[in-house]
Amino acid sequence: MVNVLLVDDEPKICEFIKACLDVENYNTDVSHDGKTAIDYFDNNSYDIVILDRMLPDISGEKICEYIRKKSNTPIIMLTAKIEDEDKIDGFKLGCDDYICKPFNVVELVYRIKSILKRSLDLKETSSIKFGEEFELSKLSPELKIRGEQIVLTLTEYKILLRLASNPKKTYTREELLENTTESYYEKIDRVIDSHIKNLRQKIEADSSKPKIIQTVYGVGYKFGL
Structure with a gap:
């Protein structure tokens, strides 16, 4: 089971993304603010985080930095900021992919699958587990x-x-x-x-x-x- 943390302050967007991830049999926790997102992350194990850059309390940048200090969990950043400098800043913060709003949810799902495959391949090749x-x-x-x-x-x-x-x-x-x-x-x-x-x-x-x-x-x- 793939565990996803979805963080976005727009409920309709979260409902739509979660519905598409449900079709893939992914387990998705949804947060509409930064504080709840951090609580979720600290108390659960996630395979990937989908993170809105603009949140009402704690910025997506701060949450990305927080996650990176604790984990290598893949992060896809969602944002309405479309300038090249904004994208570069996102990657500097440690996100693995960057998708601008509005976006195609089918593309998002395929990007999630691609990142998860790379993450799984890396885990499999970098250690021997029994x-x-x-x-x-x-x-x-x-x-x-x-x-x-x-x-x-x-x-x-x-x-x-x-x-x-x-x-x-x-x-x-x-x-x-x-x-x-x-x-x-x-x-x-x-x-x-x-x-x-x-x-x-x-x-x-x-x-x-x-x-x-x-x-x-x-x-x-x-x-x-």
């Missing part, structure tokens, strides 16, 4: 296990990344050493066992009964999720 239990970044040594951030050494990260990238494959110690360790000393294959032990202590619910990094006796290790 349910809610495991999320490992492909870009930096960042790991979240069972909702908790885990600090990894660079070597631990490289080992785990290699295992998680191909969970069906069993790696020998030599294969894990090949691109994960730097010093000559660490090229001794049994050193990998020490790294695995440290990893298990950090990431397993019970390191004596490992489920994430499994031993394949006589061969090496594999990813177990």
Whole structure:
């Protein structure tokens, strides 16, 4: 289910947009002012925000800045301001797209779909996820296990990344050493066992009964999720 936050002070426009998003089976929360929009955003999870630039209490610019300080949630800004400078200012604030009023709602829906697809593709390619239990970044040594951030050494990260990238494959110690360790000393294959032990202590619910990094006796290790 796609969750949308729609922020516009014109009820008729909101009704029309929401009706079109309902057809797409999107769940849409509607706010007609900035304060309510911020409350919605702080207490819910949204896949995209459609934001009017001119609101009665808090400007769309301020709300865009507020969201950007907290999240990378995509933002489409709706506005009656049509000058190029206004559009440029909108992008500088951090919006992902800019649509001038009056607009074609069918075009808006397709822009939403396009942005959501890019956002989803980025999420899928930038991390390795297994349910809610495991999320490992492909870009930096960042790991979240069972909702908790885990600090990894660079070597631990490289080992785990290699295992998680191909969970069906069993790696020998030599294969894990090949691109994960730097010093000559660490090229001794049994050193990998020490790294695995440290990893298990950090990431397993019970390191004596490992489920994430499994031993394949006589061969090496594999990813177990």
